[in-house]
Amino acid sequence: MFGWELPPHNSGGLGTACAGLARALTMRDIELTFVLPRKVPIDTFGYRIIFAADQFGRDSSYIPGALSPYATTPGGWAHGIKGTRLIQGGTFINEVERYKIFAGAYATRVSFDVIHAHDWLSIPAGIEAKRVSGKPLVVHIHATEFDRTGNGNINQYVYEIERMGIQEADRVIAVSWFTKNILVNHYGADPDKIMVVHNGVDVPSSATISSYQHVLQAHRAAGKKIVLYVGRLTLQKGPDYFLRAAKDVLEREKNVLFVMVGSGDMEQQLIEEAARFAISDRFLFTGFLRGNELGSVFTAADLFVMPSVSEPFGIVPLESLIYGVPVLISKQSGISEVLRHALKVDFWDKDDMVNSIISVIRHQSLHATLSSLGRQEAYAQSWERAAEKCLRIYDSIKEQSITTV
Numbered sequence: 001m002f003g004w005e006l007p008p009h010n011s012g013g014l015g016t017a018c019a020g021l022a023r024a025l026t027m028r029d030i031e032l033t034f035v036l037p038r039k040v041p042i043d044t045f046g047y048r049i050i051f052a053a054d055q056f057g058r059d060s061s062y063i064p065g066a067l068s069p070y071a072t073t074p075g076g077w078a079h080g081i082k083g084t085r086l087i088q089g090g091t092f093i094n095e096v097e098r099y100k101i102f103a104g105a106y107a108t109r110v111s112f113d114v115i116h117a118h119d120w121l122s123i124p125a126g127i128e129a130k131r132v133s134g135k136p137l138v139v140h141i142h143a144t145e146f147d148r149t150g151n152g153n154i155n156q157y158v159y160e161i162e163r164m165g166i167q168e169a170d171r172v173i174a175v176s177w178f179t180k181n182i183l184v185n186h187y188g189a190d191p192d193k194i195m196v197v198h199n200g201v202d203v204p205s206s207a208t209i210s211s212y213q214h215v216l217q218a219h220r221a222a223g224k225k226i227v228l229y230v231g232r233l234t235l236q237k238g239p240d241y242f243l244r245a246a247k248d249v250l251e252r253e254k255n256v257l258f259v260m261v262g263s264g265d266m267e268q269q270l271i272e273e274a275a276r277f278a279i280s281d282r283f284l285f286t287g288f289l290r291g292n293e294l295g296s297v298f299t300a301a302d303l304f305v306m307p308s309v310s311e312p313f314g315i316v317p318l319e320s321l322i323y324g325v326p327v328l329i330s331k332q333s334g335i336s337e338v339l340r341h342a343l344k345v346d347f348w349d350k351d352d353m354v355n356s357i358i359s360v361i362r363h364q365s366l367h368a369t370l371s372s373l374g375r376q377e378a379y380a381q382s383w384e385r386a387a388e389k390c391l392r393i394y395d396s397i398k399e400q401s402i403t404t405v
Contacts, residue, residue, distance in 0.1 A: 001034045002103060002115070002122035002129070006049075008290065009040040012232055013315045014142050017175075017199050018118050022047055024200070024387035035106065035125070037099040052102035052125075100124040107133045114394045116140060120158055123165035130168065136397040138390075139169035143312045144182050150235040150309040163187050170397045173197050173390070175313040176334025195393055198338050200383030201318035204295050212286055212293070216259070216300035224257045225361040228301040228325070230294065230316050231308070233264030238307035238330065238347045243270055245307070245353040247277045253358060256282065261297060263288040298323035302367065303360045307347050308333055317342065321378035326370030328356050338381055341373035 001022060005015035018034075023045045025032055032047040039051040103125035107115075116138045117126025123139060130137040144162060145154040166172055166187050172194045174180040180196055183189040216226055227246070231237040239260065246258040260270065260283070267285070274283045289297060298304075304320035304327045311333035318335070320327050321342075328343040329336055336344050343360070345352040360367050 001032055001118070002125045003034060003118040004037060004121040006034070006036065006042050009042070014119055016315060017142060020200055020202055020383040021386055021390065024383035025390065027384070028387055028391065030391070033110070033112070035103065037095060050106065052099050096121060096124055100128045104128040104132045113398055114138060116390075117165065118142065120145075120161045120165070123161050127165065127168045136170040136400070137168060138171050138173060138393060138397070139165040140173040141179055141183060141312070142175055144179065144186070146182055146186055147310040147312055148236055152235065169193070170400070171195060171393050173393065175199055176337055178332070178334045178337065179312040195389070197386050197389045198334065198381065199313045199315050200381050200386045201315055201322060201378055202383070203322055203379070204292070212289070213296035213300050216257070216297065219257045220300060224255050225253075225302045226257050226259060226300055227357055227361070228259045228261065228297065228304045228320070230261040230304065230320075231306065233260070233262050233266040233270060235266065236309055236311070238309045239266060239270055240273070241307040241347055241350065241353065242305055243273055243277070243283075245305075245350050245357065246283060247279055248350065248354045249357050250279055250282055253361065256361060257284060258282060259284045259286065259297065259301070261286045261289050261294065295323065298325055301325045303328060303357060305353070305357065306330055306333065306335075307353065309347050311335065318378045318381055321374040324371045324375055326360060326367055326374055328353065328360070339374065339377055341370055341377055343370065
């Protein structure tokens with residue numbers, strides 16, 4: 001299995017999904033080796049981890065800020081690309097290429113049945129491992145370039161990697177029907193080759209009390225309702241729609257605090273816009289939170305809002321529901337396919353978003369129903385179920401490979 005990151009050294013949901021699936025496969029007695037590009041301290045939960053950086057010395061050590069799997073054209077590393085090289089020191093493309101070279105070398109030395117590559121940064125490594133070994137390849141698409149740019153100006157280099165991976169794969173896993181449709185319509189993928197495997201969610205053991213929880217609980221004690229956003233502050237996730245909806249809600253409901261958890265290229269713009277709207281005193285920016293600290297914020301919230309412009313799946317709404325916090329989600333998302341007990345709006349429909357937020361914070365019966373029934377749905381969305389589907393895919397391509405030989 002090739003992936004770019006794992007918790008706690010992840011910058012978003014991709015690493016969370018890789019860890020959840022890998023752990024669930026290991027629990028099914030699958031012998032799994034997870035290959036990462038660089039060495040970081042990781043708890044493996046029973047599966048083996050190999051670091052490509054160990055094979056190349058200090059040259060391939062992690063370069064902060066330059067290697068996020070979410071970096072793309074708007075304000076990211078894509079500026080300055082000529083052909084397939086990166087003007088910014090060449091570090092990013094060099095890392096992907098070294099990862100690919102190591103994958104090929106490693107695949108000639110070990111015995112395995114199936115190759116599983118997660119998202120575009122790992123696709124070249126997966127293809128190279130297939131080339132040298134002849135083993136079947138599964139490419140797992142968690143997001144496309146059309147998602148990351150909000151259907152804006154895509155990075156052609158990334159798009160070509162994704163398209164090549166879809167062509168070379170024996171099977172493609174899409175995290176939702178929403179994503180499968182993008183692969184068919186924008187990449188010319190064969191729909192029969194694409195299997196949909198929805199993501200799961202981990203159930204937290206506990207939530208440590210944090211400074212933010214103390215602050216939020218104080219607001220709750222004063223009678224305030226708390227509306228929460230958690231995600232990268234970037235175009236794809238629609239934080240600007242959340243901010244504008246907050247402005248309209250606060251014109252009708254004064255006793256509400258909006259909390260924005262996350263970081264990204266839109267952070268300064270959002271802070272300045274909150275000031276222009278004169279709502280800074282009722283809007284809290286926490287920056288990036290993870291683990292128990294994030295969990296403690298969920299425990300204080302009354303509603304979670306995911307206004308994504310294009311969301312392949314969306315694990316955070318499931319995490320919110322596990323904590324008993326009802327969710328309002330974008331219809332332009334994969335998670336909307338698996339949740340029935342959630343409020344759903346088009347990301348661009350600010351009036352509908354505002355009315356939905358107000359309905360939940362005003363009506364306790366609606367809040368309680370969405371919380372209770374939504375939580376049951378979230379618990380049912382397990383990584384074990386996702387792993388079972390992946391195992392069936394592995395078996396099918398192994399049989400196909402044997403038949404072909």
